[in-house]
Amino acid sequence: MTDHDETFYDALGGEAALRRLIEAFYAQVLVDPVLEPVFAHFTPTHIDHVVVWLSEVFGGPAGYTERLGGHQALLTSHLDLRITEEQRARWVEVMLRTAAKELPDDELLQRRFGEYIEWGTRIAASVSQPGTTLGDPGPAPHWGWDGLA
Ligand code: HEM
Numbered sequence: 001m002t003d004h005d006e007t008f009y010d011a012l013g014g015e016a017a018l019r020r021l022i023e024a025f026y027a028q029v030l031v032d033p034v035l036e037p038v039f040a041h042f043t044p045t046h047i048d049h050v051v052v053w054l055s056e057v058f059g060g061p062a063g064y065t066e067r068l069g070g071h072q073a074l075l076t077s078h079l080d081l082r083i084t085e086e087q088r089a090r091w092v093e094v095m096l097r098t099a100a101k102e103l104p105d106d107e108l109l110q111r112r113f114g115e116y117i118e119w120g121t122r123i124a125a126s127v128s129q130p131g132t133t134l135g136d137p138g139p140a141p142h143w144g145w146d147g148l149a
Pocket residue numbers: 035038039041042045046047049050053054074077078081083087088091116117119120121124125
């Protein structure tokens with residue numbers, strides 16, 4: 001049983017667990033017939049950056065805001081990708097299947113993680129449609145035991 005008094009980030013297993021998750025996730029994405037074409041320009045740095053982003057969202061170090069351009073840069077990465085609902089749903093499916101294996105077997109932790117993934121992928125898909133202009137999205141979101149903080 002996971003200690004729910006810990007921060008969500010610590011309960012997930014911190015950066016090491018998020019790295020295992022994201023490495024296992026992209027190993028599947030890059031050979032997935034629905035997702036592989038979307039990630040044609042994938043580089044290993046992508047994995048580092050997703051780990052830094054997720055760490056910040058879940059209450060770990062604020063590295064994305066401090067070093068990688070913050071929320072605005074994260075959204076900008078998805079501009080014009082034209083993510084379809086099929087691609088978004090597949091991304092969610094692969095991520096949740098991988099999280100069930102790689103993250104602690106704790107019902108609330110898995111549920112809250114899944115809610116973030118559902119929420120975050122809807123935003124990514126939405127801003128990826130043609131013609132999107134980003135305003136100021138505000139600070140990076142924080143997600144924990146109670147969902148969006
Ligand atoms: C919670 C949801 C998501 C998170 C946290 C996330 C996170 C990120 C991050 C941190 C980057 C920047 C990587 C870098 O700097 O190299 C990125 C880029 C990218 N994301 Fe996402 N993403 C999400 C959803 C999606 C979805 C649903 C898709 C497509 C099905 C997608 C496709 C891409 C692609 C193709 C890039 C690379 C763009 C480029 O070539 O520069 N993302 N994402």
